[in-house]
Amino acid sequence: MPDAPRDDPAQLMELLSVSLGVYYGDFTAAAAAEQLTASQAKTLTVLRRGPIAMRALAETLSCDASNITGIINRLEKRGLVRRETSAADRRVTHLVITPEGERVTDTIRAQMRVTRAGLERLDAEQRRELSALLSEVFLARPDRATSCRSPIGG
Template identity: 40%
Template sequence: MSTPTDELTREIVGLFAAVNRRYTQESEAAAAAHDLTPLHAKALLAAEEPVPMRRIAERLHAEPSNVTVIIDRLESRGLVERSPDPGDRRVKLVAATTAGRAVAADLRTRMPFAAEPLARLTTPQRESLHELLQLILDA
């Protein structure tokens, strides 16, 4: 027998799935329009300003060594370039080229939900959601 709490939990989990599905579909379609994978598109968006590769890895929730392959592909397409960090020459910065910034701008246009899925929430609502999701993860 199902209790109201069980039904509410199922609805909430269903909403998580629906948000994820919408995010995924929108970002896949936007990336495909530029012959990119969603991961490549996310890396390009992360590199709109010069950024260390490790920061891109953090944004992608990936190992830095795996990000190298992604950046290699974007670089071969002329969408990003690497340069030494003037403050620490051991660090490589990745930055979108002019062509990369144009693609990034188009990606943002094609994925308004994926680019800003919490746009309709106020700051206090976002803070509450953050706290609640952290509670779930910490359980």
């Protein structure tokens, strides 16, 4: 059976599936090396974007709020995140990554050797093209939240 054309959406979906499987395995192993679950590590990657309310974090990760509370409690106990009361609305708690959380996130990214090696095989122009394409496919969508159960981050 001949290969499907490279522009066939089904073929691209299969390639994305394989690619994300490799990425997820790399991410999960790197998180485990830092004694974190993949969900905890994904939470840190989201918090790197800036402080976020608990409810918004739950929506971003497509998680039940009770799951987020457990994840945050464990990260806070390790000193990787902290809770801050919103100055604008004292009923809202914002989550903030700590400097130690930033360090751990950097370490996880550095330990993702399979992913890094693959990206380093591309030249700068190819990486820019890949970035633009991934942004177009995934980030331009309003329903871009990831699952709490399959936290791909990094």
